[in-house]
Amino acid sequence: MNYTSIKKWILVIFLILITISIVSCIGIKSQINQHLGKNTELVDTSIFKISSNPIAIKNISVLSPDSSKMLDSLTVLIKNGKILNIAKGINITNQYKIINGTGKYLIPGFIDSHVHLKNSKNDLLLYLANGVTYISEMTGSKRHLEWRKEAQNGAVSPKIYVATRKVGSEKGFIRKIKELYFDQPLNYTTEKKARKAVRKFKKQGFDAIKLNGTLSKEIHHAITDEAKKQNILTTGHLSYSIGLNHFYSSGQSQLSHIEEITKNTMEDYTGVVYNTPKIYLKYLNQNSDSIAINLKKNNIVVSSTVWVSESFPKQKFELNNFIKTIELKYTNPGLIEGSRLAKGWLPGNNAYEDIEVKKNPKISEKSKIFWKTYAKAIKIMAKALIRHNVILTAGTDANVTGVVPGFSLHDEFESLKKCGMSNSKILHSATVVPAEWMKSNTGKIKIGYDADLVLLNKNPLEDIKNTKSINTVIANGKLLNRRSLDKMLQLVKEANHRSRKINIDKYIE
Numbered sequence: 001m002n003y004t005s006i007k008k009w010i011l012v013i014f015l016i017l018i019t020i021s022i023v024s025c026i027g028i029k030s031q032i033n034q035h036l037g038k039n040t041e042l043v044d045t046s047i048f049k050i051s052s053n054p055i056a057i058k059n060i061s062v063l064s065p066d067s068s069k070m071l072d073s074l075t076v077l078i079k080n081g082k083i084l085n086i087a088k089g090i091n092i093t094n095q096y097k098i099i100n101g102t103g104k105y106l107i108p109g110f111i112d113s114h115v116h117l118k119n120s121k122n123d124l125l126l127y128l129a130n131g132v133t134y135i136s137e138m139t140g141s142k143r144h145l146e147w148r149k150e151a152q153n154g155a156v157s158p159k160i161y162v163a164t165r166k167v168g169s170e171k172g173f174i175r176k177i178k179e180l181y182f183d184q185p186l187n188y189t190t191e192k193k194a195r196k197a198v199r200k201f202k203k204q205g206f207d208a209i210k211l212n213g214t215l216s217k218e219i220h221h222a223i224t225d226e227a228k229k230q231n232i233l234t235t236g237h238l239s240y241s242i243g244l245n246h247f248y249s250s251g252q253s254q255l256s257h258i259e260e261i262t263k264n265t266m267e268d269y270t271g272v273v274y275n276t277p278k279i280y281l282k283y284l285n286q287n288s289d290s291i292a293i294n295l296k297k298n299n300i301v302v303s304s305t306v307w308v309s310e311s312f313p314k315q316k317f318e319l320n321n322f323i324k325t326i327e328l329k330y331t332n333p334g335l336i337e338g339s340r341l342a343k344g345w346l347p348g349n350n351a352y353e354d355i356e357v358k359k360n361p362k363i364s365e366k367s368k369i370f371w372k373t374y375a376k377a378i379k380i381m382a383k384a385l386i387r388h389n390v391i392l393t394a395g396t397d398a399n400v401t402g403v404v405p406g407f408s409l410h411d412e413f414e415s416l417k418k419c420g421m422s423n424s425k426i427l428h429s430a431t432v433v434p435a436e437w438m439k440s441n442t443g444k445i446k447i448g449y450d451a452d453l454v455l456l457n458k459n460p461l462e463d464i465k466n467t468k469s470i471n472t473v474i475a476n477g478k479l480l481n482r483r484s485l486d487k488m489l490q491l492v493k494e495a496n497h498r499s500r501k502i503n504i505d506k507y508i509e
Helices: 003-037 121-127 141-150 175-182 193-202 218-231 243-247 258-270 277-297 306-317 317-323 333-337 363-385 407-418 423-431 432-437 464-468 482-499
Strands: 054-064 070-079 082-085 095-099 105-110 109-114 132-137 161-169 208-211 233-236 301-303 453-456 471-473 478-480
Touching: 003 301, 082 175, 082 423, 095 233, 105 258, 109 432, 121 453, 121 482, 132 208, 132 407, 132 432, 132 471, 141 161, 161 193, 161 233, 193 218, 218 233, 243 258, 243 453, 258 277, 258 306, 258 363, 306 317, 306 363, 333 453, 333 482, 363 407, 423 432, 471 482, 478 482
Parallel strands: 054 095, 054 105, 109 132, 132 161, 161 208, 208 233
Antiparallel strands: 054 070, 070 082, 105 453, 453 471, 471 478
16 A cells, blocks of 8 residues: 555545544434423513503502511502502502502512523523522533523523533543533633633623532632622532532632531541431531521521432332422423433433342442431531521522422422521521522612512411412513413423423323
């Protein structure tokens, strides 16, 4: 074979390899898009003829700005997306649409401080239908920045706060592949690159930077320090390289999950948790108060996500029963079904399900002990945080396995109640507190604040389950009555049904 022939064969092989790579990348991207819901049929929101005319709500009980009590027989005027006036005996002109609030309760719109929007805008309707008028996206992308802009320009949507994807400091080629195709953490391995990334995120318009638990001390410090200089908040996981003792003064302003604390205590605990669960729980009980006091002292905000942690043992060992208790029909089909690259929510293909239960009884028993202890630990830590008035925001981790957008926040309220939080504090954690952390002009029923409100048929201060008795939602001054909210739910359910590849009827009760 002459030199020219060899060159031709090398070129052919090179082109074949390039073609295989391109086809593989297209296939990977297609699978990811399917899983994240990009192929799910979207609801046409233009059918909702939503009024933004001035609104007057008469004779209504209004939640006080500190969420402690209902103020009776008030009139609330709303105009141009703002709360214009709150008082008794206001003269109402003809320009206002009048709502009779007799026997009803007006509270601020709910804020879910920890969600994952993925690729389907249908989720935005689920939030509104459940009274959630503001969400904090915790794996943000340029797509979510565009959705935020659309919401600001009047789209049918809750307000959207967008944090970046997780930021880490790991090295390696595989990490780069995961960054490109799987929305895995963006990794920066030098302080210079990390600081530059912070400035880039700020310029792109992100509201906060999400930190991964794998960050080294040096990169964590570089990011939090530069973020402070750039006036952008930091949130996310608790880095194992830092640990609790150094975390308090690390400069990170929010911790994404209570379970980040308990996972760290498990690392510090010298025993094996499934061998000595009672001793570990005693250890946690002895240390939970000091942890809470230090978090409080350093003004660190903690997003709760208690309900999903409580669901782990159920999803792992009682999945068939668990799956019937959630609003599966409203969940994006791509997430439920999974793909060849990612697990879904259903039995046999669930990300949390413990398949070893059937294979190895000895291993499964250890696993059961561990996960039941894990859930108990979350409750112990949550109680300590509540006891010491740590700044808690109600967050759900919506769209992780088993957590249905919108509906999940009401589940979270009930979990917080079981941990000893008062109804007043729960409402505060889902309105005032997250709004203040996000530096947003919402979360209170107060003159000059954004008109993000929920009208309830029952008093939530008497029973936290009454947050579900939604009569009307007002999002950025736009009126959504019960008929519109029901229509949103119905259309999402129908769009999901038409987009399904797997029938879920047997899981719907």
